[in-house]
Structures are given as structure tokens and as C-alpha cells.
Amino acid sequence: MNWLLDLTPDEWNAVRLSIKVATVAMIASVPPGILLALLLARGRFWGKTLLNGLVHLPLILPPVVTGYLLLLTFGRRGPAGAFLAEHFGIVFSFRWTGAALACGVMGFPLMVRAIRLSIEAVDRRIEAAAGTLGANPLWVFATITLPLILPGLIAGAILSFAKAMGEFGATITFVSNIPNETQTLPSAIYTFTQVPGGDAGALRLTLISIVISMAALIASEVLARRVGRRMDIE
Amino acid sequence: MTLSVDINHRLAGFAVEAKFESAGRLTALFGPSGSGKSTLINLIAGLIRPDKGRIAVDGRVLVDTEARTFVPMHRRRIGMVFQDARLFPHMSVAGNLRYGRWFTPASERYAKMDAVVDLLGIGHLLDRRPAKLSGGEKQRVAIGRALLASPNLLLMDEPLAALDEARKAEILPYIERLRDETKIPIVYVSHSIAEVARLASDVVVLSQGKVAAAGPTEAIMQRLDLLPAEERGEGGAVLDTKVLRHDEAFGMTLLTSAAGEIRVPKLAMAAGAPVRIRIRARDVMIATERPAGLSALNILAGTITAVRPGIGPTVEIAIDCNGAIVLARITEQSKHTLRLALGQQVFAVIKTVSFDSATTGAGLPVEADG
Numbered sequence: 310m311n312w313l314l315d316l317t318p319d320e321w322n323a324v325r326l327s328i329k330v331a332t333v334a335m336i337a338s339v340p341p342g343i344l345l346a347l348l349l350a351r352g353r354f355w356g357k358t359l360l361n362g363l364v365h366l367p368l369i370l371p372p373v374v375t376g377y378l379l380l381l382t383f384g385r386r387g388p389a390g391a392f393l394a395e396h397f398g399i400v401f402s403f404r405w406t407g408a409a410l411a412c413g414v415m416g417f418p419l420m421v422r423a424i425r426l427s428i429e430a431v432d433r434r435i436e437a438a439a440g441t442l443g444a445n446p447l448w449v450f451a452t453i454t455l456p457l458i459l460p461g462l463i464a465g466a467i468l469s470f471a472k473a474m475g476e477f478g479a480t481i482t483f484v485s486n487i488p489n490e491t492q493t494l495p496s497a498i499y500t501f502t503q504v505p506g507g508d509a510g511a512l513r514l515t516l517i518s519i520v521i522s523m524a525a526l527i528a529s530e531v532l533a534r535r536v537g538r539r540m541d542i543e
Numbered sequence: 544m545t546l547s548v549d550i551n552h553r554l555a556g557f558a559v560e561a562k563f564e565s566a567g568r569l570t571a572l573f574g575p576s577g578s579g580k581s582t583l584i585n586l587i588a589g590l591i592r593p594d595k596g597r598i599a600v601d602g603r604v605l606v607d608t609e610a611r612t613f614v615p616m617h618r619r620r621i622g623m624v625f626q627d628a629r630l631f632p633h634m635s636v637a638g639n640l641r642y643g644r645w646f647t648p649a650s651e652r653y654a655k656m657d658a659v660v661d662l663l664g665i666g667h668l669l670d671r672r673p674a675k676l677s678g679g680e681k682q683r684v685a686i687g688r689a690l691l692a693s694p695n696l697l698l699m700d701e702p703l704a705a706l707d708e709a710r711k712a713e714i715l716p717y718i719e720r721l722r723d724e725t726k727i728p729i730v731y732v733s734h735s736i737a738e739v740a741r742l743a744s745d746v747v748v749l750s751q752g753k754v755a756a757a758g759p760t761e762a763i764m765q766r767l768d769l770l771p772a773e774e775r776g777e778g779g780a781v782l783d784t785k786v787l788r789h790d791e792a793f794g795m796t797l798l799t800s801a802a803g804e805i806r807v808p809k810l811a812m813a814a815g816a817p818v819r820i821r822i823r824a825r826d827v828m829i830a831t832e833r834p835a836g837l838s839a840l841n842i843l844a845g846t847i848t849a850v851r852p853g854i855g856p857t858v859e860i861a862i863d864c865n866g867a868i869v870l871a872r873i874t875e876q877s878k879h880t881l882r883l884a885l886g887q888q889v890f891a892v893i894k895t896v897s898f899d900s901a902t903t904g905a906g907l908p909v910e911a912d913g
Contacts, residue, residue, distance in 0.1 A: 438629040448646070457632070
């Protein structure tokens with residue numbers, strides 16, 4: 310058991326970084342995820358199919374392509390990257406923030422899908438009832454829609470977190486594989502497999518990544534069940 | 544309260560063109576399914592926007608397509624009770640009841656939690672989740688929830704239609720209390736004569752999207768021709784009476800009315816309590832002389848004031864019994880044999896057993912003195 314927890318500082322950093330990147334990617338995806346899911350579930354506008362395709366693009370494109378597109382857009386000299394760096398001081402390229410962006414983008418379709426499905430399952434007549442009681446659309450969303458889609462939201466968030474924990478292709482293409490900055494668990498495992506005698510390290514990190522993913526999954530199950538029990542939906 | 548509606552709204556293959564005013568305590572929008580009554584109530588609530596027209600409550604304009612006015616539903620302060628209770632599944636009963644309070648300005652909150660909970664008898668349900676309630680309980684909570692938003696007008700869209708007879712009988716008394724003990728005007732959508740006759744002060748009859756008639760309940764209920772075909776059998780005069788006394792030995796209740804004394808199966812109501820009864824036209828026999836040796840207990844003397852053709856080989860005869868109108872449906876042959884004519888003195892005969900809970904109302908189940 311000891312050899313499992315006897316990690317080198319670099320390995321520890323990879324674990325910590327992975328959790329940080331995945332958490333930030335997940336949290337940052339929730340607001341735009343809800344917004345897009347709402348738009349896709351209820352919006353009626355021209356180009357909805359196009360938007361839907363765009364959201365799903367990271368799911369069907371090779372991760373390398375997504376990473377390269379991110380590099381082109383959010384890199385130092387990319388239009389969005391230059392703008393954000395100049396006006397807000399936010400830099401993505403070769404930083405952990407870039408890893409979070411890549412992971413967030415890759416998990417985004419999964420999150421939107423889960424939230425969208427739960428929004429479509431909400432009985433709009435219940436929302437109308439809240440409207441007749443004096444709640445404006447924003448309040449209806451906050452007090453009725455949001456609590457009712459909570460199980461779907463949790464599922465989507467956990468999916469996004471799990472995807473972020475395992476993301477490799479887009480991350481390494483966009484922000485490379487820099488220890489202590491952008492070297493997440495998969496990148497670290499990949500590095501181990503590339504050096505002679507790295508098998509033990511690769512196995513250790515593999516087991517840790519399995520444990521973290523399982524823990525996230527179980528946590529989401531428990532949370533969803535607790536929310537579900539509280540709601541008692543007919 | 545005056546509700547004035549004048550709208551023109553097209554739906555797929557169907558148009559609602561309705562114009563009416565009502566100032567009643569409880570105005571029923573009555574008609575068969577597909578007559579446009581639910582559309583109309585949704586227009587008043589603001590759930591849909593009319594193509595053309597104007598709706599105002601007490602002079603406050605809610606919609607006026609010409610002036611481009613449209614008050615969104617959350618600012619109308621109109622309570623709504625739906626056929627399916629539509630309770631919030633993620634909140635307890637108490638949470639549901641309190642919901643509307645948040646959005647009501649403190650100065651306009653007239654509804655008190657305790658009073659409403661008492662009125663509807665839902666005190667024992669407060670901690671429960673909506674999924675754990677029966678259909679009737681859900682509907683009572685939904686009524687309470689609408690009331691506690693302190694609305695200026697309460698709309699009820701077939702609130703009993705999804706319930707079985709026992710549940711209906713359970714809720715009707717509460718709606719009566721609502722009508723009599725609160726000051727909120729109510730608009731009540733229904734396709735059931737029994738409900739309308741029992742609850743409404745005024746009726747707007749809708750047929751194929753248009754107003755066929757509007758007026759006080761007593762007057763409208765005598766127009767059997769206005770009733771949808773499947774409800775004709777239920778049609779008849781509506782009579783306001785008072786409980787005089789109970790006849791314990793025979794299990795009957797004696798009611799007094801303008802038309803005279805009427806015996807009905809025993810009601811769970813205290814002496815002096817007002818009871819509105821409906822006398823189905825098909826249950827009324829006509830005699831030209833005061834009958835003797837007859838089992839029927841109710842014999843009312845009156846004068847024939849109208850003779851109208853009914854459905855098939857029947858006629859409908861209106862009898863003025865000391866100011867109260869009783870309707871009778873008899874065959875053409877009986878009319879011919881008895882030589883019934885306008886102005887003739889006759890006796891309306893009604894069996895006590897022809898009254899049931901649908902025509903007398905069962906009274907509140909627990910508080911008989913309510």
C-alpha cells in the first residue's frame with residue numbers, strides 16, 4: 310500500500326493540478342451550460358440546429374483538432390487570447406488556466422446534454438402556475454426550474470468533471486505538457502510511459518485516477534439520490 | 544368587482560369571440576368542452592395573449608390590443624386554480640402555500656395563513672410533500688396557494704373535473720365557504736350543471752367560442768335549451784332555500800323556500816343554514832288538481848308561465864310558484880291529455896328521493912354549523 314501513496318513531488322503536483330483543473334473547468338461550465346441548455350431546450354430561433362452542432366463539435370472532432378483550434382483562438386496571438394490578455398490579464402497559453410479551458414470545452418457537450426434533457430422534462434405548466442402567483446420569469450427560473458433540474462445539473466457537472474480528469478489530446482495540444490503548470494494526470498501518465506522504468510509511476514497515477522473518478526461518480530449518485538428524495542417528484 | 548371581457552382570439556380551426564361583463568360573487572363560465580371557456584380564462588390570467596380585444600378588472604386594463612397594453616401574468620394579481628393542481632413538487636405543502644406571499648407587496652397582503660389553512664382544512668398536511676397527497680387534498684392546497692397570494696380575482700379552471708364524485712363532494716363545500724366567507728370575486732370554469740347551479744351567482748354560457756347567454760344563475764338555469772345535450776337531463780330550476788328543521792325519525796330535512804316547504808333526504812346542516820337546491824325538470828310531475836293518496840311528499844302550487852318545446856317529443860313547462868320558478872319536463876302527450884295552457888293553475892309534484900347530493904349539496908362533512 311505504501312508504494313501507492315509514496316508519490317514524488319511532481320506526481321503529487323499532477324494529482325493536485327488535475328483536480329484543480331477539473332474543478333475549475335466544471336464550475337466555469339455550469340452557467341454557460343445552463344444558458345445554452347435553456348436556449349436549445351426552449352428557444353425558437355433561426356440557426357438552432359447550427360448552434361446545437363457547434364456545442365457538440367468537441368464531442369465529434371478529434372481532440373487534437375479542438376486543441377489546435379483553441380490554440381489558434383486563445384493562444385497569445387489568437388484573436389480572443391490577445392484580447393483577453395490585453396484587457397483582463399487572462400492568459401491561457403501554456404498555463405493551467407488553458408488546461409482548464411481545454412477540459413471545460415471538451416466536457417461542455419456532455420454537460421449541456423444532461424441539463425437540456427432535464428429542462429425538457431420540466432412541466433412548463435408548473436412554471437406557469439408560479440407565474441400566476443406573482444413570480445417574474447427570473448424568479449420562476451430560480452425557484453422552480455432550477456431546483457427541478459438539479460439532478461440533471463449534478464449529473465452534467467460530474468460528467469464534465471470526469472471528462473476533465475481524463476482529457477489529454479486537446480490539453481496537450483493547446484498548453485503542452487509542462488510539469489507543475491499544465492501537466493495533468495493523463496499527461497503525467499503519458500510522460501511515464503515514454504521513459505524507461507516509468508511503469509511503476511504510470512501504474513500509481515493510473516490507480517489514483519481510477520480512485521478519483523470513482524469517488525466523483527459515487528458522490529454524484531449520493532447527491533442525486535438525496536436531491537431526488539427531497540423532491541419526491543410524482 | 545366588475546370583470547369586463549371583449550376579445551377575439553383565433554386558435555387552430557377555432558375562434559373565441561366573447562363579450563360579457565360580470566359583477567357577480569362567483570361567475571361561472573359554462574359550456575361543453577371545446578366551447579372556449581378554458582381559452583377565455585387563460586386570456587384573463589394572462590397565460591395567452593389575445594389577437595384582438597380588451598380585458599379589464601374593476602377598470603384596471605389588463606389587456607388592450609388597441610392601446611398595446613399587456614400586463615404580464617405575474618403582475619396581474621389574479622389567482623389561478625388549475626384542473627391539475629400543479630403544486631410545486633420540490634416544496635412541502637407549507638412551502639407551496641407561502642410561495643405567492645413573497646411576490647405580494649406587504650401592503651396588499653390581506654390573506655392570512657392561519658385563516659386560509661382553517662378555511663380549507665389543510666392544517667394536518669403542512670409538512671407533507673405534494674406527492675403524498677390525495678387528489679382532493681392537492682386541489683385544496685392549490686386553492687390555498689392561490690388565495691395566499693392575496694389576489695384581486697380568483698380564477699378556477701374546472702378545479703373538480705379530474706376528481707371522482709367523492710372527492711368532488713369533499714371540495715365543493717370549501718368552494719362555497721370561499722365564495723361566502725372571503726371577498727375575492729371568483730370566475731369558475733365548468734361544464735357541470737351541478738357545480739354551476741350550486742356555486743354560481745352569475746353564469747356566462749359559452750357555445751362554440753361565443754357567448755350564448757349571460758345573467759343571474761336562476762334565470763340562466765331555466766333556459767334548458769342553453770344546456771349542452773349531454774347535460775340536459777340535469778337541467779332544472781335553481782331554488783334558494785333555508786333549513787327549517789330536521790325530521791330525525793324519517794331521516795329527512797325540511798326546507799323553506801318562496802315556493803313552499805320542500806322535503807329532501809337529511810342534510811348535514813344546521814337549522815337556518817342557506818341551501819341552494821336544483822330541481823331537475825325531469826323529476827317534476829304536473830297535476831291539475833292537488834293530488835291525494837300519492838307517495839311524493841312535495842306538492843307546490845303554481846301557475847304555468849311558459850310552455851317551450853323540449854328535445855324529442857317533450858315540452859318544458861315553467862311554473863311560477865309564488866315567485867319561484869319550477870321547471871317540469873313532460874311528454875307532448877301528457878300536455879295534450881291534461882290540456883295544459885299558459886296561466887293555468889297546476890301543482891308541481893316532486894319526490895323527496897329524487898334529490899341527491901348533486902342537487903342539494905352535501906354540506907360540510909365535519910362542521911355542520913359552518
